[in-house]
Amino acid sequence: MxxxxxxxxxxxxxxxxxxxxxxxxxxxxxxxxxxxxxxxxxxxxxxxxxxxxxxxxxxxxxxxxxxxxxxxxxxxxxxxxxxxxxxxxxxxxxxxxxxxxxxxxxxxxxxxxxxxxxxxxxxxxxxxxxxxxxxxxxxxxxxxxxxxxxxxxxxxxxxxxxxxxxxxxxxxxxxxxxxxxxxxxxxxxxxxxxxxxxxxxxxxxxxxxxxxxxxxxxxxxxxxGRLFAAKTLRIRAANVLGNPNLTECKLKRRRDDEFEAEIRENEEIPALIRTLVEGGGDIYSVSLEEPSLEDIYFALTDKRNDSRDNRKGEAR
Ligand SMILES: Nc1ncnc2c1ncn2[C@@H]1O[C@H](COP(=O)(O)OP(=O)(O)O)[C@@H](O)[C@H]1O
Ligand SMILES: [Mg+2]
The missing domain is CATH 3.40.50.300 (P-loop containing nucleotide triphosphate hydrolases)
Structure with a gap:
């Protein structure tokens, strides 16, 4: 029961x-x-x-x-x-x-x-x-x-x-x-x-x-899982740019030594870090940022507002 x-x-x-x-x-x-x-x-x-x-x-x-x-x-x-x-x-x-x-x-x-x-x-x-x-x-x-x-x-x-x-x-x-x-x-x-x-x-x-x-x-x-397909991996590192194997991993530079990568599965993390290290990169920190309850809440209410706006659009 x-x-x-x-x-x-x-x-x-x-x-x-x-x-x-x-x-x-x-x-x-x-x-x-x-x-x-x-x-x-x-x-x-x-x-x-x-x-x-x-x-x-x-x-x-x-x-x-x-x-x-x-x-x-x-x-x-x-x-x-x-x-x-x-x-x-x-x-x-x-x-x-x-x-x-x-x-x-x-x-x-x-x-x-x-x-x-x-x-x-x-x-x-x-x-x-x-x-x-x-x-x-x-x-x-x-x-x-x-x-x-x-x-x-x-x-x-x-x-x-x-x-x-x-x-x-x-x-x-x-x-x-x-x-x-x-x-x-x-x-x-x-x-x-x-x-x-x-x-x-x-x-x-x-x-x-x-x-x-x-x-x-x-x-x-x-x-x-239902609302967010991707998670953000934040990496502080040096000597990672110019790595020839990096093209497919979408590493984006945020600030001097701060980078971001969008990943879908946690299994992608070790492969990405290995690529960076093997290419001569120095890794200082890696953190996985997962959406909080607040992110979920706003994503849901935004979605609802979007669909309401769309309906309004259709009615016009
Ligand atoms: N006794 C009542 N008579 C008329 N409307 C009410 C009464 N109590 C609550 N409402 C209305 O019902 C809706 C839901 O209220 P409520 O359940 O108190 O929401 P919440 O607890 O999530 O803030 C609100 O629009 C509120 O104004
Ligand atoms: Mg209440």
């Missing part, structure tokens, strides 16, 4: 705004899935549908085999949710907040306390556990929110922009903690974000959404 299944899901708000259009996706157990897209793309709408806050206009979805629209309580037991602004009690301490949610999920008091202690330790909040939430920084609040979401050992953790209000250091921290917890607890993570660099650090697979439609889904390798 897949942890999350989304089948031809559409959502039109009462205002008439169609926020999701025929979205289909499936996420396997233990995946850290990055759901990426600009503001207004439909990420939060998707999470609300998956957590039973909204019901679909068409299509269906399930979390651990449970339809959140039909069985919201059962769906809550297997899901944990962290949103941008954590809703917890300012007048309670960190520990009291966690005990409150543990009780709400029906955990026996001793078990809830042990679970809370262990999460507070993991999230570096032990020293602050007896302080009222009102005195917590935004980063500490988000960490406590993560602890709250995990208190009942959910199978799937939904994170909707969990680091967007944080400074880079706290964001990095929270990100690393999500990564560590996901691995140790074997939990499936559904992470919505537009912070591509953080996503690239922790996600195992991605889905890109824009204007309610899925543009692509896959691992970084799959998306790279």
């Amino acid at each position: 897949e942890a999350v299944m989304i089948h031809s899901l559409s959502k039109t708000y009462p205002s008439g705004k169609q926020a999701l259009k025929d979205l289909s996706l499936s996420i396997g157990g233990g995946e850290v899935f990055g759901f990426l897209g600009p503001n207004g793309a439909g990420k939060t709408t998707t999470v609300k549908l998956l957590t039973g806050v909204l019901t679909p206009t068409a299509g269906s979805c399930s979390v651990m085999g449970i339809d959140p629209a039909r069985q919201p309580e059962k769906a809550h037991l297997v899901s944990g949710i962290v949103t941008e602004h954590a809703q917890m009690y300012d007048n309670l301490t960190g520990m009291e907040n966690l005990l409150f949610y543990a009780a709400a999920f029906g955990l026996p008091r001793q078990e809830g306390k042990a679970r809370a202690e262990s999460l507070l330790r993991e999230l570096d909040l032990t020293d602050a556990k007896d302080r009222r939430l009102a005195s917590y920084s935004t980063g500490m609040r988000q960490r406590l929110s993560l602890a709250r979401a995990l208190i009942h050992r959910p199978d799937v953790l939904f994170l909707d922009e969990p680091t967007s209000g944080l400074d880079p250091e706290s964001a990095q921290n929270v990100n690393q903690m999500i990564h560590g917890l996901a691995r140790r607890e074997g939990i499936t993570v559904f992470l919505c974000t537009h912070q591509l660099r953080y996503a690239q650090e922790i996600c195992t697979r991605y889905g890109l959404i824009e204007q309610g439609s899925l543009l692509a889904a896959g691992t970084l390798e799959e998306l790279r």
